[in-house]
Amino acid sequence: MGRWTIRRTMILIAAVAGLLGGCRFLGWVFAGRELNCGHNMQCASCQRNLVLGILQYIYKTGSFPRGTWPNADLKPDERLSFYFATLPYLDNEDLAKSIDQAGGWRAPQNRPAAVERIGVMNCPQTPRQVPGGYVCTAYIGIAGLGVDAPVLPRGHRRAGIFGYDRQTTLKDITDGAFCTMVLAESSRSYGSWLTGGHATVRGLNQSDQPYLGIDRQFGGLHFSRYGNGGANIAFADGSVRFISETIDPRVFEALSTIAGGENLPWKTWTTQ
Numbered sequence: 001m002g003r004w005t006i007r008r009t010m011i012l013i014a015a016v017a018g019l020l021g022g023c024r025f026l027g028w029v030f031a032g033r034e035l036n037c038g039h040n041m042q043c044a045s046c047q048r049n050l051v052l053g054i055l056q057y058i059y060k061t062g063s064f065p066r067g068t069w070p071n072a073d074l075k076p077d078e079r080l081s082f083y084f085a086t087l088p089y090l091d092n093e094d095l096a097k098s099i100d101q102a103g104g105w106r107a108p109q110n111r112p113a114a115v116e117r118i119g120v121m122n123c124p125q126t127p128r129q130v131p132g133g134y135v136c137t138a139y140i141g142i143a144g145l146g147v148d149a150p151v152l153p154r155g156h157r158r159a160g161i162f163g164y165d166r167q168t169t170l171k172d173i174t175d176g177a178f179c180t181m182v183l184a185e186s187s188r189s190y191g192s193w194l195t196g197g198h199a200t201v202r203g204l205n206q207s208d209q210p211y212l213g214i215d216r217q218f219g220g221l222h223f224s225r226y227g228n229g230g231a232n233i234a235f236a237d238g239s240v241r242f243i244s245e246t247i248d249p250r251v252f253e254a255l256s257t258i259a260g261g262e263n264l265p266w267k268t269w270t271t272q
Contacts, residue, residue: 043123043185044232044240047139050120051182051234053089060089063169064182067141067150067162068196069101076150076164077197078104082141083121084194090120105194114194121193123185134192139234140218141201142181145256149203160256161236162201170236174259177236181255184218185231204256211252212245219245 057065065085068076080099087096095116100109114134121137122128130136143149144160152159154166161168161182173180191199205217212219212231219231230244233255243252254262 043138044242046120046123047183047185047232047234048238048240049090050086050139051236051238051240053086053120054182055238056089057086058170063167064161066167067143067164067201070165071102071104074104075197076201077195077199078106079164079196080105080110081192081194081196081200082162083137083200090118092118099194105192105196110194114192118193130190130192134194136190137193137200138185138187138190139183140186142184142256143201143203144258145206145253145260146203147205149256150197150201155259157260158203158257160203160258164197164201168258172258173236175254175257175261178239179255180236180258181233182236183234185233186218188215188217204253206253209249210245211249212243212247216245 054064065082067082069080069082069084071079080101084096084099084101087093087099095113095118099113100107103110105114115129117128117135121135121139123138128135141162142160143162144152144156145158146152149158149160150162150164150166152163152166154163154168154172159166159168161173161180170177186202189198193200202217204211208217211217213229219229230242230247232240233243234240236258250262254260
């Protein structure tokens with residue numbers, strides 16, 4: 001079930017293609033930002049596999065996974081992450097079956113899974129483990145605009161793909177899949193890939209700008225061949241693109257929402 005076929009890939013591409021026309025600010029923000037390092041390309045490849053696994057989950061279930069695995073008895077930071085739901089689509093179905101869905105990520109019976117290193121979950125330039133021996137991830141699910149974005153209701157203008165309990169469909173992405181972020185690299189606050197809450201799902205903190213760069217909310221791992229820092233970003237159309245840290249914050253904010261309806265002036269579409 002977790003293996004890819006050409007037919008399945010084409011179906012997924014077709015499923016998102018109709019959403020691309022809704023984008024109000026297109027590829028200008030990405031132009032000329034080719035990566036310059038083998039590790040960068042490895043990280044981008046990992047993200048691409050992750051987002052394709054998520055798209056396969058959508059093909060099977062009809063929606064993105066919730067930001068945390070549903071469990072009313074646990075706080076979001078104690079629950080399993082959305083990565084648990086995608087394991088069968090990342091060729092890790094047996095690992096998914098070994099995890100106790102009713103327990104949190106810290107449950108003793110789930111520790112063997114939490115310390116399991118899954119290649120696509122991380123970048124070669126990030127730590128292999130966090131305290132406790134848990135294997136970490138640098139790929140964060142985007143919740144939208146604002147620190148409260150993970151708890152915003154479905155249909156809110158600032159909502160992004162992932163909410164702790166919110167479930168998003170492709171039809172909800174009226175801004176266009178091409179310009180809606182799903183995953184972004186971050187070198188801040190590493191956590192286990194199995195951990196729900198802030199470790200794997202975050203909204204953009206508007207009081208902490210710029211958003212990208214060393215010691216910033218996102219990025220801090222890679223540089224383009226032009227010397228600019230930035231981050232590999234996975235989008236809802238299945239693509240992964242490098243965004244420079246010089247991006248206009250308003251553009252980055254617009255990329256974080258699924259139905260913000262932003263229509264930015266021309267000069268804010270470009271990076272320096």
